[in-house]
Amino acid sequence: MSAPHAGERATLEASNERTPSAGDEAALLDALRDGDPAAARGLVDATYGRIHDALFRLCGNRDLAADLTQETYRKAWQSLNDFGGRARFSTWLFRIAYNTFLNHVRRPLRLVPLADTQAAEVPDPTPGRDAEMAARDEHRQVRQAVLALGEQQRFVVTAHYWAELPIAEIARLEGVTGAAIRKRLARALGILEVTLLQEVTR
Amino acid sequence: MIASRRRSIEERLASLPVPERPPGLAEAIKREIPPGLRLLPPPPEEAPRSRHYWQLAAALFVTVAGGLLCYHLLRESGPGRAQRPVTPRPPLVVRPLESSVPAQRPDSALQAAVVPGVADVRVRVVDPEGRPLAGATVTLGRVAGGRVATTDRRGVARFRSLRAGTYPLRGELAGFTTVERSGLRIAGGHGVVVELTLPAPLEESLTVTVAAPQTDARSIAVGAMVSNNGGLSPLLASTGGTAEPNDQPYGDMFFRSYGVNPFVETDEDALSTFGLDVDTGSYTLASAYLRDGHLPPTEAIRVEEFVNAFRYGDAAVDDRADFTLRAEGSPSPFAAGARYRLLRFHLRARTVDPAERPPAILTFVVDVSGSMAREDRLGLVKRALALLLDQLRPGDRVGLVVFGSQGRVLLPHTADHERLRAAINELEPEGSTNAEEGLRLAYDLAAQARREGAINRVILCSDGVANVGATGPDSILARISEEAKRGIELTTVGFGMGNYNDVLMEQLADRGNGHYAYVDRIDEARRVFVEDLTGTLQTIAADAKVQVEFNPRVVERWRLLGYENRDIEDERFRDDRVDAGEIGAGHEVTALYEVKLRPLLRRGGPVVATLRLRYRPVGANGPGPVVETAHELRARDIARSWEKASPGLRLAAVVAELAEVLKKSYWARGSTLAEVARRAQAATADFPGDQRVGELAELAARAAALASAAPTATDEDASPETPPDQR
Numbered sequence: 056m057s058a059p060h061a062g063e064r065a066t067l068e069a070s071n072e073r074t075p076s077a078g079d080e081a082a083l084l085d086a087l088r089d090g091d092p093a094a095a096r097g098l099v100d101a102t103y104g105r106i107h108d109a110l111f112r113l114c115g116n117r118d119l120a121a122d123l124t125q126e127t128y129r130k131a132w133q134s135l136n137d138f139g140g141r142a143r144f145s146t147w148l149f150r151i152a153y154n155t156f157l158n159h160v161r162r163p164l165r166l167v168p169l170a171d172t173q174a175a176e177v178p179d180p181t182p183g184r185d186a187e188m189a190a191r192d193e194h195r196q197v198r199q200a201v202l203a204l205g206e207q208q209r210f211v212v213t214a215h216y217w218a219e220l221p222i223a224e225i226a227r228l229e230g231v232t233g234a235a236i237r238k239r240l241a242r243a244l245g246i247l248e249v250t251l252l253q254e255v256t257r
Numbered sequence: 258m259i260a261s262r263r264r265s266i267e268e269r270l271a272s273l274p275v276p277e278r279p280p281g282l283a284e285a286i287k288r289e290i291p292p293g294l295r296l297l298p299p300p301p302e303e304a305p306r307s308r309h310y311w312q313l314a315a316a317l318f319v320t321v322a323g324g325l326l327c328y329h330l331l332r333e334s335g336p337g338r339a340q341r342p343v344t345p346r347p348p349l350v351v352r353p354l355e356s357s358v359p360a361q362r363p364d365s366a367l368q369a370a371v372v373p374g375v376a377d378v379r380v381r382v383v384d385p386e387g388r389p390l391a392g393a394t395v396t397l398g399r400v401a402g403g404r405v406a407t408t409d410r411r412g413v414a415r416f417r418s419l420r421a422g423t424y425p426l427r428g429e430l431a432g433f434t435t436v437e438r439s440g441l442r443i444a445g446g447h448g449v450v451v452e453l454t455l456p457a458p459l460e461e462s463l464t465v466t467v468a469a470p471q472t473d474a475r476s477i478a479v480g481a482m483v484s485n486n487g488g489l490s491p492l493l494a495s496t497g498g499t500a501e502p503n504d505q506p507y508g509d510m511f512f513r514s515y516g517v518n519p520f521v522e523t524d525e526d527a528l529s530t531f532g533l534d535v536d537t538g539s540y541t542l543a544s545a546y547l548r549d550g551h552l553p554p555t556e557a558i559r560v561e562e563f564v565n566a567f568r569y570g571d572a573a574v575d576d577r578a579d580f581t582l583r584a585e586g587s588p589s590p591f592a593a594g595a596r597y598r599l600l601r602f603h604l605r606a607r608t609v610d611p612a613e614r615p616p617a618i619l620t621f622v623v624d625v626s627g628s629m630a631r632e633d634r635l636g637l638v639k640r641a642l643a644l645l646l647d648q649l650r651p652g653d654r655v656g657l658v659v660f661g662s663q664g665r666v667l668l669p670h671t672a673d674h675e676r677l678r679a680a681i682n683e684l685e686p687e688g689s690t691n692a693e694e695g696l697r698l699a700y701d702l703a704a705q706a707r708r709e710g711a712i713n714r715v716i717l718c719s720d721g722v723a724n725v726g727a728t729g730p731d732s733i734l735a736r737i738s739e740e741a742k743r744g745i746e747l748t749t750v751g752f753g754m755g756n757y758n759d760v761l762m763e764q765l766a767d768r769g770n771g772h773y774a775y776v777d778r779i780d781e782a783r784r785v786f787v788e789d790l791t792g793t794l795q796t797i798a799a800d801a802k803v804q805v806e807f808n809p810r811v812v813e814r815w816r817l818l819g820y821e822n823r824d825i826e827d828e829r830f831r832d833d834r835v836d837a838g839e840i841g842a843g844h845e846v847t848a849l850y851e852v853k854l855r856p857l858l859r860r861g862g863p864v865v866a867t868l869r870l871r872y873r874p875v876g877a878n879g880p881g882p883v884v885e886t887a888h889e890l891r892a893r894d895i896a897r898s899w900e901k902a903s904p905g906l907r908l909a910a911v912v913a914e915l916a917e918v919l920k921k922s923y924w925a926r927g928s929t930l931a932e933v934a935r936r937a938q939a940a941t942a943d944f945p946g947d948q949r950v951g952e953l954a955e956l957a958a959r960a961a962a963l964a965s966a967a968p969t970a971t972d973e974d975a976s977p978e979t980p981p982d983q984r
Contacts, residue, residue, distance in 0.1 A: 095290045103283050116629070125627045128286045129689065136297045177258040188966060197269050213506040214625045216270040247266050 087135075097126065102145045106152050109218035113156045115198050123159060127152040137185040142228035149218045150228060153210060165191050208243035211236055285627045289688055378416040382408050382428050382453045389413070390455060393430035400703035428453045517922045520816045520853075523809040528827040531820040532837030533604070533801040533872075535844045538751060538763065538775040540566035543919060544952065545777045547959045555920050560819030563916035564847045567949055569905035571603050571845070579797055579874055580830035581605045582888040586895035587863070587902030588698030590936065591914045591928050592851060596813070600850040600893055601906045602805065602868050602888075606797050609842035614795045617653040617712040618670060622699040623684060624752075625659045630686035634752045638718045641750070641782035642681050643723065645716075648672050648787055656702045660695025670706040677810050692719060696765075700736060703745050712794050713745045717765065720752050737768040746796070746839070749773040750785065770799065770839045798840040799880050803848060804830045811855060811865050811892065816924065818913050820850040830871065833883050840872070849913050851924070866890045904943035909951065911936045915957050930961035 079101060086094035108128055111120035130151050131138075138147050201212055214220045214228075215236075222240075226233045342622060382393040389412025397404045397416055406414035429435040433455040521529070539562035546553035572584050582604055589599035629635040649655070651685075655677050656670035668680050701717050707713045737747055747769025749762045766773035774785040802825060807815050827833050840846065871885040896902040902910075915933045917925035934957035937950075944950040 084296060087294070088298055090293065090295040091858070092290075092292075092294075095294050096488050097288050099283055099286050099290070103286055104278055109276050111275050112273045117279065118628070121282050121285075121631060122372075122628055124282060125286055125289065129289055131289050132289075132294055135294065138296070185966070188329065193269070194273055197273055200879060201270070216267070217273065244263050244266050247270070248262055251266060251269065 084140075084144060095132070098144065102148055103128070105145065105159045105218060106148055109149060109213065110152055110156060112198070112217040113153070113202075113213060114159075115195065119159075123152065123155050126159075127155050130155060141230070142224055146214075146220055146224045146228050149214060149220060152218075153213060195252060200247050203250065204243055204246060208239050208246070212243045212247075215240060279631055281630050284632075285630045285686060288686070289627060311404070328627050332347075337794060344851075368552070371432065375488065380406075380408075380414045380416070380426070380428070380453055380610055382412045382414065382430070382455060383452060384433070387454075389682050390430055390433070391485040392921050393428055393433075393455065395453070396427040396429075396587040397424045400768045417576050426453065428455055430455055437856050465830065490585075517917075517920065517924065518817045518819075518821055520851075520924075522812045524813045526827070527807045527809050527812075528804060528830075529807070529815065529817050529826045529850070530802065530804045530825045530830045531817065531848075532805060532823040532825055532835075533840060533846050534561055534820065534823050534838045535565055535840060535846055536562050536763065536766070536773055537566040537733060538562060538773050541777065541781055542751075543776040543916075544922070544956050545775075547956045547963070550959075550963065552960060552963050553919060558916050558920035559822070560913055560916040560920065560922075561711060561823070561848070563912050564819065564849060564909055565845065567908060567912055567953075568845060569603060569847065569908060571605055571905055577607070579607055579872075580870060581607075582868065582870070582886070583905075584866075584868060584888055584890035584894055585903055585906055586852075586890065587906050587910075588896070588899055589851070589910050590899055590932075591910065591925070592852070596854045596856065597855060598852055599906065599910050600852055600866060600890060600895075601909055602803070602848045602890070603839075603851075603905065604803075604846045604870065605939060606840045606842060606844045606846075609795045609797065612650075614842075615711050616708075617649065617794055618655075618703070618706050618713075619649075619653065620656045620658060620670070620699045620703040620706070620715045622658045622660065622715060622717045622719075623679075624661075624689055624690060624692065624717075626661045626690035626720075627686055628690065628720055629752070629755070631669075634720055635684060637685055637752055637776065637779065637782065639681055639684060640779055641776060641786055642718070643678060644782055645786040646678055646681075648752070649674060654706060656699075656806065658695055658699040658702060659684060660691050660698075661686070662691055664691055664694035664696075664698040666698055666702055675907050692717075696733050697736065700740050700745065704740065704743075705889065707743070709744075714771070714794060715740075715745060715747045715769065717747065717749045717762075719749070719762075734764060734768045737765060741768065741770040745769075747771040752777070752881070767836075769798075772841070796839045796875045797842050798872035799875050800833065800835065800837045800883075801840050802830055802835065802837040804869045804871070805850065806867045807852065808864050808867070813853045813855050815852045818851065818917070830869070831885075833871075833873070847909050849909055863892050864889050865892055865895065904940070907936075908940045908943065911940050912953065912959075915953070915960070919960060919983070930957065930964045934958040934961045 080098070083094045083097045083101065087098070103124060107120055107124045110123045110127070111117065114120055114123065127148065131148055134151075138144065201209060204212060211225060214225045215222060222233050222236050226236045229236065275480040332356075354498055374696045380395045380397075382390045382395065389408070391408055391412060392430050393412070394758070395406050395408065395412070395414040397406075404416055406416055408414045426438045427435065436453060436455055504818070529842040536559075539557060539559040542557055546557075582602070584600070586598045589597065592599060621644075623635075623638055625635060629638070646655070652672065654670040654672050655668075655674070656666070657668040657677060657680055658664060659667050668677060671677065696715075696717065699717075703713060703715050741747070747766055748771045749766045749769075751762045751773065752775075762773050762775075774781075776782045776785055804827070805817075823838065825835055825837065852865075854865075866889075868888045868890065869885060870888070870965065871883060873880045873883050875881070896906075899907070902967070911933060914925060915930075915937065916927050916930055918930055918933055932952065937954040939958040941947075941950050941954050
């Protein structure tokens with residue numbers, strides 16, 4: 056549906072990259088309990104890519120995504136001991152990333168770009184520009200439609216589709232059942248259907 | 258069917274692409290891991306208890322929900338239903354359509370943070386039964402000069418790219434009562450939908466006072482967002498009526514639009530007064546956008562900064578005078594009509610031999626936050642500062658302050674340039690961006706090192722993303738103004754693209770009586786730090802203001818191109834407390850006016866306009882008493898044709914037009930980028946060997962190609978719906 060861009064990893068490839076297994080994470084967390092300095096670095100390696108990708112999909116701006124990723128980890132280290140182990144570390148981290156993004160767009164006097172879809176796309180002076188433009192438009196529409204959702208639905212949609220978290224993980228993080236998350240997702244998709252199809256018929 | 262649609266939505270969500278992860282990002286994150294980080298052991302056995310609570314809650318929920326459901330069913334089927342009072346439908350409903358999607362309200366907190374800009378607005382017109390009305394005329398804005406659209410089969414009228422603001426709304430259709438509604442607030446965001454119900458013809462007409470729309474171009478503060486077609490692309494949907502009031506400054510702002518100057522009738526106001534400005538950041542930034550394959554956001558365009566980014570080859574007549582002035586005019590191919598002329602006032606500040614300049618006491622404030630690690634911004638800063646060090650003379654003293662999460666003084670002022678070089682070379686990115694503390698420390702240090710008669714200057718190198726600091730920019734701005742009064746000036750140099758914060762950097766420099774420049778390549782660093790060094794360091798005129806007086810018998814109306822944020826009230830021209838522009842040695846400043854001449858202009862004699870320049874000369878002993886000079890532009894200074902105009906004027910006209918088209922100025926609505934590109938190419942012949950002019954032609958061609966690739970940038974959508982108000 057959307058033409059692939061130069062310089063952008065195909066989504067398929069992204070999802071082929073395995074989520075660090077719960078075992079790896081647990082081992083690193085154990086090492087962190089022992090104060091192993093390499094453990095935190097290992098956790099960064101295991102998680103930063105997905106956090107960055109999710110943030111990019113939220114904000115659509117490469118620079119901002121990178122800044123917010125850094126900010127996410129700063130916050131994570133600060134509140135590391137609030138990590139209860141209810142959900143996995145990477146899931147918990149996404150919640151921080153998501154909140155960081157929201158704080159970013161909500162904060163008054165925050166002198167940073169908001170909807171910089173421009174920087175999102177890698178410049179490509181080659182032909183095929185029309186298709187590329189159409190694809191960008193499409194991405195912007197999807198992003199805007201998701202961000203316009205209510206808070207609960209926005210969170211589950213971004214967590215599930217953009218951070219690629221399993222429903223069971225989101226449920227554990229939120230402290231609700233998987234069925235509840237699935238229901239939220241279904242409702243959100245219904246709304247997105249309306250907004251996105253409206254866009255098409257416009 | 259439904260399932261497949263849903264799958265397609267899921268597919269679209271999951272296929273949102275992601276770019277390459279920035280190289281060095283993982284390293285930047287790891288650098289910020291606090292030393293000795295340790296995770297405490299998990300709290301013992303919590304899960305079973307919480308599960309227990311959860312079960313209780315679920316049981317409670319089932320009971321309550323069941324009860325509610327029973328009640329509801331009874332109500333729906335019971336006899337009470339028929340007697341339920343029918344709330345009369347108000348004759349006019351303006352509400353967001355989002356509320357027709359059940360249980361869906363945009364998050365209000367998020368909505369408040371929406372950066373306003375332009376919005377696509379849809380107005381749905383329905384009859385009192387809620388049926389869509391086709392063919393109704395909907396007007397947004399004043400009846401004369403507003404935007405008009407007709408509803409389609411589904412009763413929807415569409416307004417594309419409407420500026421944020423408050424609009425009266427009017428709907429009319431033969432056979433129905435016309436409805437007017439004042440104060441529809443549009444705060445930006447896409448897909449704002451309002452519903453308008455036209456009452457049946459028999460009903461009493463609803464009259465609402467029509468509020469004047471906010472059309473003061475200068476007061477429209479538009480939060481800018483960068484989008485691939487150069488327009489504004491609001492991130493989040495917002496609904497009319499609930500957004501922030503339009504007259505309050507919006508918090509989230511990246512670039513700030515100062516609007517576009519209007520045409521002014523000379524009979525009403527023959528005076529144009531503004532502070533001079535030699536900043537060029539807007540041009541460099543725009544060219545970086547274009548080189549990256551994007552049209553720059555309109556708010557990032559400042560016409561005067563485009564024009565002043567070029568050297569026009571006007572020779573200095575007398576190098577002892579502070580300024581060499583030149584005034585000329587010509588018909589312009591971009592002008593609105595036959596009687597229109599372009600006037601150009603060119604000021605060139607005297608040059609100062611580097612050997613003659615007073616010793617410099619510089620304080621470098623270098624942003625070493627994590628964001629500077631990307632794209633080797635810090636590397637560029639290091640190389641740029643090394644260039645600057647090369648230009649210094651033995652007596653010049655430099656201090657070095659860096660800031661990441663905290664600011665710290667790396668080197669107090671020293672004349673040992675080699676030590677400085679070594680210290681600069683060792684800078685490493687770290688932490689967040691506490692620009693405030695960095696600047697505070699730098700000013701403390703600069704205040705200690707300050708010497709009367711020397712050039713005292715703080716040089717801030719940052720990507721402008723200040724994310725730590727107790728307060729907003731206001732507190733640091735106050736300190737900067739205060740120190741500027743004591744003679745410590747500020748130069749801000751922006752590095753890096755995506756996060757480059759235009760407004761903050763320019764404001765800082767303005768408060769500090771300084772300049773700001775944007776550096777994205779080492780070439781640009783060379784221009785700023787080497788070629789313009791004496792100019793950047795040696796101010797020759799402070800608080801320079803210009804007042805142009807047009808002769809009402811010759812000039813019918815006039816318009817100043819650019820300088821929108823430098824406007825000074827006419828009567829304050831001779832008020833020397835007004836803070837205005839600082840001009841460095843060798844700087845060139847151009848002011849362009851588009852004027853409409855009265856018919857039957859005699860050639861030769863009459864004065865068309867008089868330029869007065871008022872400034873405080875700055876010599877080796879600091880600022881002297883205020884000086885005012887005047888220069889006349891006569892009818893004979895206006896060339897008969899474009900071809901006979903001076904190369905300088907022709908180049909300036911092309912540069913200004915490029916800026917105006919990119920800014921989507923109302924006055925440039927007749928121009929195309931292709932035309933500008935052609936003229937820019939022609940100008941290269943007049944300036945052989947001038948790299949900048951060659952680059953201009955290239956950029957204009959690039960912009961033209963980009964604009965034609967962006968299908969939405971039609972003239973109708975691009976230009977503001979009404980001309981800026983007359984002052």
